[in-house]
Amino acid sequence: MSERTRMNRxxxxxxxxxxxxxxxxxxxLYAAPSAGPRFLLVFLRGGYDSTNLLIPYSxxxxxxxxxxxxxxxxxxxxxxxxxxxxxxxxxAPAVRESIGAMYMQRQVAFVPFAGTDDLSRSHFETQxxxxxxxxxxxxxxxxxxxxxxxxxxxxxxxxxTSIAFTDAxxxxxxxxxxxxxxxxxxxxxxxxxxxxxxxxxxxxxxHHLEAAVSNGLELRHDVAQELADEMTAASRNAIxxxxxxxxxxxMGRLMRDKYRIGFIDIGGWDTHVGxxxxxxxxxxxxxxxxxxxxxxxxxxxxEWNNTVVVVLSEFGRTFRENGNRGTDHGHGxxxxxxxxSISGGTIAGEQQRLARGSLFQDRDYPVLNDYxxxxxxxxxxxxxxxxxxxxxxxxxxxxxxxxxx
Numbered sequence: 583m584s585e586r587t588r589m590n591r592x593x594x595x596x597x598x599x600x601x602x603x604x605x606x607x608x609x610x611l612y613a614a615p616s617a618g619p620r621f622l623l624v625f626l627r628g629g630y631d632s633t634n635l636l637i638p639y640s641x642x643x644x645x646x647x648x649x650x651x652x653x654x655x656x657x658x659x660x661x662x663x664x665x666x667x668x669x670x671x672x673x674a675p676a677v678r679e680s681i682g683a684m685y686m687q688r689q690v691a692f693v694p695f696a697g698t699d700d701l702s703r704s705h706f707e708t709q710x711x712x713x714x715x716x717x718x719x720x721x722x723x724x725x726x727x728x729x730x731x732x733x734x735x736x737x738x739x740x741x742x743t744s745i746a747f748t749d750a751x752x753x754x755x756x757x758x759x760x761x762x763x764x765x766x767x768x769x770x771x772x773x774x775x776x777x778x779x780x781x782x783x784x785x786x787x788x789h790h791l792e793a794a795v796s797n798g799l800e801l802r803h804d805v806a807q808e809l810a811d812e813m814t815a816a817s818r819n820a821i822x823x824x825x826x827x828x829x830x831x832x833m834g835r836l837m838r839d840k841y842r843i844g845f846i847d848i849g850g851w852d853t854h855v856g857x858x859x860x861x862x863x864x865x866x867x868x869x870x871x872x873x874x875x876x877x878x879x880x881x882x883x884x885e886w887n888n889t890v891v892v893v894l895s896e897f898g899r900t901f902r903e904n905g906n907r908g909t910d911h912g913h914g915x916x917x918x919x920x921x922x923s924i925s926g927g928t929i930a931g932e933q934q935r936l937a938r939g940s941l942f943q944d945r946d947y948p949v950l951n952d953y954x955x956x957x958x959x960x961x962x963x964x965x966x967x968x969x970x971x972x973x974x975x976x977x978x979x980x981x982x983x984x985x986x987x
Contacts (some may be wrong), residue, residue: 642788729757834881
């Protein structure tokens with residue numbers, strides 16, 4: 583091997599060889615998928631405070647436990663207060679105009695008291711536990727539940743076209759089916775310039791991966807150009823050009839035209855200090871997330887009626903605020919289910935009254951709706967999976983039919 587070739591390979595590694603391999607796979611998959619449902623999993627990393635999203639305003643203990651960060655009860659005379667969903671639950675004002683509007687259109691449902699049986703309260707442990715989706719015991723880090731879903735659909739009449747909108751392939755897609763990942767953080771910026779693309783092409787000339795690499799580079803170039811053009815148009819305040827709101831529109835277009843199963847993770851939810859109430863860091867994050875999901879639904883056009891989105895987090899937060907006007911790592915949380923044709927406008931799953939005596943370990947939401955049962959039930963309904971297929975995705979887990987799909 584010549585010194586020049588060694589230098590080129592080292593340069594390739596610096597550029598991110600894993601991203602190149604993902605792009606080549608994406609090049610092979612970049613074709614219109616067959617008809618069928620779409621599914622997007624949105625993972626809020628950091629453990630978001632669901633208690634200040636879906637507000638248990640009928641609980642006096644909520645206001646006792648959160649003297650500084652509780653969100654006031656709904657006010658029918660105010661368009662900026664919490665939005666009452668029923669006699670017990672209200673929605674944070676930060677998402678009133680986005681998720682609240684979709685809820686009223688029956689395109690959103692919430693599943694409180696949801697989560698995993700993992701009690702470590704560790705971000706990393708619980709995130710891994712959820713992404714793997716395996717029964718208690720030894721973990722197999724080579725098999726994530728979205729990977730098993732992809733394998734199941736590839737082996738059936740459905741055609742799997744999965745994608746992770748992430749810098750690296752997430753653990754949940756681990757498995758035997760090759761899944762591309764495409765980061766949208768640097769939208770509008772080509773992953774490789776012409777010189778770098780030429781180096782890559784030269785390296786694979788005559789190799790059996792030559793065509794795949796060429797297709798992958800072409801995909802990266804086309805996507806970057808498309809996103810750059812849309813960013814220019816968006817500068818006229820038509821849409822926020824930063825963060826998840828921007829990424830959500832591009833994700834919607836790609837899933838509308840190219841992909842069936844998607845995953846994205848969003849950070850910034852670890853609110854130990856200065857969380858805020860109706861306004862503050864949590865409200866700002868929720869507001870951006872809500873608008874982004876609304877934009878995602880609009881970008882799908884008519885295909886929104888064939889799409890289901892689940893928003894989850896590794897765990898919730900403590901029911902009581904801490905001494906820093908924030909919340910600490912908890913247990914149960916609230917999942918969101920969205921879609922153009924779901925039976926939304928409801929609070930789904932098993933529930934109980936929230937009071938001091940009903941908290942888990944006197945601090946957290948209990949988990950009454952296991953995440954594997956919730957997701958497994960949705961998957962079974964979406965793809966009409968057999969018991970054997972469902973068991974392959976979530977072994978030894980009963981399925982929960984929330985009657986949403």
